[in-house]
Amino acid sequence: MNLHERRRDGAAREPLLFVEDLKVHFRVPLGDYPWSPKGTLRAVDGVSFEVRRGETVGLVGESGCGKSTLARALVGLVPMTSGTVRWRGEAVASGHRRHPTMRREVQMIFQDPLASLDPRMTIEQIVAEPLVTHQPGVGRAEVRRRVTTMLERVGLSEHHLRRYPHEFSGGQCQRVGIARALIDAPKLVICDEPVSALDVSIQAQIVNLLRDLQRELSLSYLFVAHDLAVVKAISHRVIVMYLGRVMELGMRDDLYGAPQHPYTKVLLQAALTPDPARARARRPLLLAGEMPSPLNPPTGCVFRTRCPIAIAACAHDLPQPVVRHGSATRVACIRAGLVAFGD
Template identity: 70%
Template sequence: MSDVTIPASSDSPIASQSELLLSARNLSVNFRVARGGWPWQKATLRAVNDVSFDIRRGETLGLVGESGCGKSTLARALIGLAPVEAGSVRWRGEETVTGAHRRLDTLRRDAQMIFQDPLASLDPRMSIGEIVAEPLRTHAPHLGRAEIERRVLTMLERVGLNAQHAARRAHEFSGGQCQRVGIARALIGEPGLVICDEPVSALDVSIQAQIVNLLRDLQRERSLSLLFVAHDLAVVKTISHRVMVMYLGRVMEIGDCRAIYDGARHPYTRALLDAVPVPDPALARARRTAPLGGEIPSPLDPPSGCAFRTRCTRATDNCAVRVPPLLRGEAGQPLAACWHPHGGSVSPVA
């Protein structure tokens, strides 16, 4: 993939001239794993392969794809929790992957993470107050005890909890309450970016809506940027300004949220959208969409050329030979890594 500037959303309040917070270029994450059950036979698993994107201040980038496509690995690699094989990650213009450790420390202070399992991500030995206060004690040691306690109680109230909850342990809370604690912990240090790794997938539908609405409110109040990783395309649609679709470690499509949902160009994105449940039974019966066929190839032995070609009804011989870069369509259309996309002709991204 060429070193390109990924455009910000044009149908959202996020303008292209907004401050560029995070920029990933040609990012790759590989793992050496045992092949065939024999520990001495190693193979390379390419979890993230040549991924580039930008996140601007106040923007939400939704990251979607099937299980095993590399979403969570990419999210963790951005803040140094997964090994980066190649490429670069810049935070406010400063390289964090190959730069000095202090630059990675800066990113970890300014970029926080909300994890998928709200209970497992909280230390059972610590009280809720101690859990929320820990980032302040780590990154703001100059703050006094009284000021830390004041900030913790203020943040707990902001996420829908109260002062009485501060003395309790995580096992005393529901899943939704634990996720609110995770959000409070992530935001207590006033970060610029919050990476949400499937933060609502383990919650009931009604609780999902509460958490998503809370994140949207906090984003507006604090001009937060969010990387929102999820399986549920309906949830992603409600919170994202732009959407990036991954398959087998590669970016298949990226563009404005409205453009993706109204006019997806990549066959894989369209298959994902067709699989979204419709609440109206009559409309569901009227839909004439074929389920996505075939099995996901092994990341240890991915197909040549386009990674999606073995499941794509539009694939040709050319798709098996060359890996498609992100290609432009008409003005306003998403960028799609496909030689034969829906919606007309393609041209390389300048």
């Protein structure tokens, strides 16, 4: 292999997005008055992962685990407190300021289809806005042509150009949101629970649309969701978060087939199954208590207060996601795989 071939091979293997020890903390008042003392809310507390070209990385966890905050921090909607983020090998500035190329090449699809669209703008204006912002030299006729083409690609038509968001259903509004995210040819799309507000039948249509667009446009996705069935249907790798930290990260089939972390096992046991016989036969795994406050997380392993296999060492040692048991799965648990739980 010559030097040029080695460089090309290295570029192909380099992840699009590299995140290391990312933290997003907020200073919030601890009382009801302006002079109340403030505490630190650790929404995201040291998350590391990468997204490769052409793959979908699923991000799952309970409500309040920090997955949406992480997604918003990556697109600059909330400031990063610390950590390293590299986009296509280049360092990205912290806070609200992002690398100029990343602003264009990383787009987001939001959870609420209607609320994410400006009600005062027509569908044509909404979809065209990123294109006009990043490519101001493109003529009006070319902008309309591209917008029409993109709308048709997501299942809408030219007849929808002059309509307003309130004239569409939730599924149609989400298609408009997808068209807006893709109009300027991004490389990574961050999907923040894009189907959670939709009916089940519409969810399947949107997931199939996203998969088709990924193949056609060579897209990468960071897919945030709490529905494990949806994540399994679309993801190549999966990240499991709890209280701002990564509990487990691995290939989809490995994680769903042989989960290592007790929290992952609980999530999978709680997921609905379409097979009534299997649903009646399995033993439910229930967690005691509520998720602790990110204002006052437990010492050591943040999951230890609800973990059925926790030991004294869990209160002192903060486990980092490391490769265990000869697989590519990274698990943040000192007892992962050592104790049978929920089998």
